[in-house]
């Protein structure tokens with residue numbers, strides 16, 4: 001029996017704003033550790049987060065560029081989990097009422113025009129960064145609270161090559177729109193996949209059956225592996241449009 005891959009990608013993109021999502025701290029790369037922090041992004045008690053209207057504008061603009069619907073109402077929720085680089089122990093994220101939904105991206109592929117449907121592009125916030133030294137570990141919260149857009153695709157991607165072209169098209173759109181620089185060296189973008197299989201020459205019934213079966217999520221590409229090698233080794237380890245040795 002022949003099977004074909006079905007891949008959906010979740011792409012995280014840092015928005016090009018001057019300040020963070022819920023406070024006035026600078027959104028810049030490369031500052032000395034813990035110099036762009038305040039009680040809000042450190043999650044101290046008694047603070048009042050205020051949304052960054054430029055981040056909201058860029059999210060809606062992304063929705064238009066990805067042919068999405070823009071609902072008149074969107075909201076944020078708290079997603080609670082513990083991780084050392086997340087000082088609040090929860091992330092403020094759009095969940096069931098995102099700012100954008102039901103779009104698509106079209107791009108040239110295999111001599112024709114391919115289309116990948118976009119489930120949603122929702123706004124959330126980034127976490128800090130752990131660094132592990134020989135005898136101890138450090139946490140830099142400069143990145144905690146930076147606005148992060150998660151662009152979720154439907155499982156319309158059939159191969160690693162198609163994923164690569166989809167991510168290239170997405171990157172071009174986001175750079176053109178002034179939404180993000182998509183610089184992987186600065187961890188401004190990353191993609192992770194959900195992968196499954198379905199039977200070729202399927203009918204609707206089979207598609208339902210097999211899409212529910214083997215499905216996996218993988219986070220980061222292996223370090224020190226070039227994008228090209230990663231793409232060949234695993235279809236969902238596709239870097240966002242660049243062949244970098246340090247993509248994370």
Ligand SMILES: [Zn+2]
Nearest residue numbers: 023025038041
């Ligand atoms: Zn802050």
